[in-house]
């Protein structure tokens with residue numbers, strides 16, 4: 001039996017998820033919604049989808065599906081989660097959980113989701129990346145003993161368009177949220193304090209959007225130990241995504257993934273292929289695995305792997321990180 005699903009939001013990220021869902025045997029996409037449906041129909045194949053809407057409420061009003069995938073802009077996630085829960089739909093929503101909402105508002109939404117008895121997964125896809133997941137499993141299995149330092153390198157290949165950045169929540173909410181989540185996930189511990197420094201080394205124009213393009217964050221962990229994050233909006237050699245966990249008995253490390261492992265040796269140098277070009281390729285498998293995990297949780301009533309509560313923790317980290325950037329001081333992450 002296929003899970004009857006709807007999809008809301010078919011932009012850059014939603015179109016990728018939608019194409020993957022269409023390839024999955026376990027789901028049947030019966031309805032979609034996006035206010036820009038007319039523009040999108042050129043590059044999104046809507047054939048076989050019986051019900052299309054330009055309005056999210058109309059999609060929920062139709063309602064003949066069990067689960068919804070939400071890929072709408074970050075500023076609408078909380079509203080869309082709340083409405084989907086009210087309609088008793090199981091929910092997969094892209095990260096972040098919320099953007100401008102307060103922690104209390106997000107907590108109230110998560111309480112409501114629980115009361116409605118529906119499942120909610122947030123799209124911290126990197127947890128499902130085979131390399132990063134392997135590190136996680138092996139840290140858990142004790143292969144490197146107690147983790148001491150988790151290091152995350154996350155560098156984009158180019159600066160995103162201002163129009164997207166303006167509504168994204170900026171480098172901290174849009175990018176670093178992934179990395180705070182990754183540090184906690186790998187260390188098996190919440191982050192208790194963050195000292196974040198950031199600036200514009202690449203595009204000074206970002207300062208007008210109140211944003212930065214380069215940051216480093218030093219994180220203190222609840223279970224002792226540290227997280228170290230470095231991020232850039234532009235690495236000239238491509239999409240650079242690496243994770244390392246150093247512990248008492250050794251180190252686990254995931255290097256970049258390349259199209260080919262063939263190395264060229266000549267009289268000038270030894271060269272490797274560049275990393276996979278962008279998130280849509282680099283994390284392609286992770287995006288498939290996270291949706292498969294959600295579908296499995298719904299169909300077989302299993303626990304969700306990346307919960308709303310964990311996404312809320314990432315939000316708490318972003319708030320502390322922003323305060324640290326603004327004050328120039330280390331800031332405690334509040335879990336009260």
Ligand SMILES: NC(=O)c1ccc[n+]([C@@H]2O[C@H](COP(=O)([O-])OP(=O)(O)OC[C@H]3O[C@@H](n4cnc5c(N)ncnc54)[C@H](O)[C@@H]3O)[C@@H](O)[C@H]2O)c1
Pocket residue numbers: 008009010011012013014033034035036055056071072073074075076094095096123124125174279
């Ligand atoms: N996990 C990841 O790696 C990752 C990567 C990229 C983006 N994202 C997240 O995905 C979300 C979307 O990002 P994007 O890059 O696709 O943005 P986008 O602007 O390209 O697409 C958003 C789409 O949502 C549509 N939309 C707007 N309001 C809507 C509504 N009320 N109902 C239905 N659709 C609506 C827009 O018309 C647009 O097509 C963001 O929250 C972003 O943080 C996550």
